[in-house]
Amino acid sequence: MCEIESAIGMFDSGIGGLTVMQRVMERLPNEQLIYFGDTARFPYGDKSPEVVRCYTRENAKFLIQQGIKALVIACNTSSAFSFKRLQEEMSIPLVDVIGPGAALAATKTRTGHIAVIGTEGTISSGAYQHALAAICPGKIRVTAIACPLFAPLVEEGFSDHAATHLIAEEYLGFLRSTDVDTLLLGCTHYPMLYSAIKKVIADHVALVDSATACAEALAQTLHCHAISRTTAAIHPHRYFVSYNPSKFCTHASAFLSIPPQEVSLVAS
Amino acid sequence: MCEIESAIGMFDSGIGGLTVMQRVMERLPNEQLIYFGDTARFPYGDKSPEVVRCYTRENAKFLIQQGIKALVIACNTSSAFSFKRLQEEMSIPLVDVIGPGAALAATKTRTGHIAVIGTEGTISSGAYQHALAAICPGKIRVTAIACPLFAPLVEEGFSDHAATHLIAEEYLGFLRSTDVDTLLLGCTHYPMLYSAIKKVIADHVALVDSATACAEALAQTLHCHAISRTTAAIHPHRYFVSYNPSKFCTHASAFLSIPPQEVSLVAS
Numbered sequence: 152m153c154e155i156e157s158a159i160g161m162f163d164s165g166i167g168g169l170t171v172m173q174r175v176m177e178r179l180p181n182e183q184l185i186y187f188g189d190t191a192r193f194p195y196g197d198k199s200p201e202v203v204r205c206y207t208r209e210n211a212k213f214l215i216q217q218g219i220k221a222l223v224i225a226c227n228t229s230s231a232f233s234f235k236r237l238q239e240e241m242s243i244p245l246v247d248v249i250g251p252g253a254a255l256a257a258t259k260t261r262t263g264h265i266a267v268i269g270t271e272g273t274i275s276s277g278a279y280q281h282a283l284a285a286i287c288p289g290k291i292r293v294t295a296i297a298c299p300l301f302a303p304l305v306e307e308g309f310s311d312h313a314a315t316h317l318i319a320e321e322y323l324g325f326l327r328s329t330d331v332d333t334l335l336l337g338c339t340h341y342p343m344l345y346s347a348i349k350k351v352i353a354d355h356v357a358l359v360d361s362a363t364a365c366a367e368a369l370a371q372t373l374h375c376h377a378i379s380r381t382t383a384a385i386h387p388h389r390y391f392v393s394y395n396p397s398k399f400c401t402h403a404s405a406f407l408s409i410p411p412q413e414v415s416l417v418a419s
Numbered sequence: 420m421c422e423i424e425s426a427i428g429m430f431d432s433g434i435g436g437l438t439v440m441q442r443v444m445e446r447l448p449n450e451q452l453i454y455f456g457d458t459a460r461f462p463y464g465d466k467s468p469e470v471v472r473c474y475t476r477e478n479a480k481f482l483i484q485q486g487i488k489a490l491v492i493a494c495n496t497s498s499a500f501s502f503k504r505l506q507e508e509m510s511i512p513l514v515d516v517i518g519p520g521a522a523l524a525a526t527k528t529r530t531g532h533i534a535v536i537g538t539e540g541t542i543s544s545g546a547y548q549h550a551l552a553a554i555c556p557g558k559i560r561v562t563a564i565a566c567p568l569f570a571p572l573v574e575e576g577f578s579d580h581a582a583t584h585l586i587a588e589e590y591l592g593f594l595r596s597t598d599v600d601t602l603l604l605g606c607t608h609y610p611m612l613y614s615a616i617k618k619v620i621a622d623h624v625a626l627v628d629s630a631t632a633c634a635e636a637l638a639q640t641l642h643c644h645a646i647s648r649t650t651a652a653i654h655p656h657r658y659f660v661s662y663n664p665s666k667f668c669t670h671a672s673a674f675l676s677i678p679p680q681e682v683s684l685v686a687s
Contacts, residue, residue, distance in 0.1 A: 190465075191466055191467040191470050192466065192470065193465065197458075197461065197662075197663075198459055198460065198662070199459040199661070199662045201686075202459050202460065202662075299571070299575050300568075300571055300572065300575055300577070303567070303568055303571045304568065307567050307568055309568070309586070309589075312585070312586075312589070313585050314582040314583070314585035314586045314589070315582070317580070317581050317582035317585070318577070318580075318582045321577075321580070321582070393467070394465075394466070394467045395465075418469075
């Protein structure tokens, strides 16, 4: 198989990474994508770094076996714990969500005060805090907030439920009395909570979605490596999960403009 | 070590099993207990049967290495998928939460219509449904309801939050228009949601907690095997988790009348 005809692999702990997939489909419409959702082991957000690294390596191995030309870690927790190590081990280009998301947020802030929200794992890893500090040393203050219930609420279809609005207020309401002007959505599930989050923060705060930034970074990476497709892929996108394909199919339609027609089950 | 001086081991995916531990401490105050919370891999409720069986076996092995005389599976999902297989493999008595919980619920119902709530794994396994059918063949109707957000809400300290009341209404509100008179709490986390659940079901519905039934079954099992302690244990209870001992310590005080003084971290 010619490299340029290979697909792009991407994975997440569940369905959240589909927000990245949607952005990649919009930015790179010629590419074939292969998505793996590790639904048997969701969520990664409250797991130990060692466990997340082990899962990440297994997921990458599975997608490489499918013959991909580039890999996207479409999961913030995996990116936080595993990106650098995995990059050293891999022979194909690797793109994550944290570096591109932090870079985009840094261009938006005027007050220099950015809030980052994510899973307990992503926040406690300090990955976004370090990435922002590296981009603008000494110029950016970061308020990092773990929101461990957000991803389960999205996975269970409660994205726009009144209960989710109350939980958003609990996690984020205090930001209204700060000078935070940029809120970085540090979990691929969170774009689904856009309206719930908008309701509890000040109107002028910009919401930055790592998925958009990640899709742009992927486009640049493919271009640099001269592996972009210029004509539409022959094969359709493919979807794999490690548990409950029918539930994945049901919820995926909320994330994707063209829902999956077939989802295959693989052993985790 | 004399067998009668050994401890009783018990495990759960997180802190939920502490509801069982509290009941066991009340029912068997002389016994020393060793608790393991597999917090690195919480929750088990939406994982595949194979993954849960693997975790259950690993947890049992760890506790047996501590020199226990009996083991309690203080996790409904583990009980649902693993009890029978583990029982065949073990040389010490094993007690779960499902059989005792189902038996207690069967004694309470007058209409013969019991609702069982649990994780997605517990409910889809059909374990409670089968246990109730075996106790009273053809006499009990079961309405089984998966409540996948309940355990995460408890783990995150939202047990009595307004958001939890709304989610309880979403899951259970329809029961008010049925003849269900007994609601079986098929997850060790759920006794912490007692007041939230009470608010959304009819006053006359009896809430049955598997933890109480499990403690009674354990007392009978120890008695039958002549391994009960008649004097107070010399050693204090011991606590192990696979991730974040400090978070476990913080939340444990809501579950236990005497909170743990020390929690040890072990590799999962």
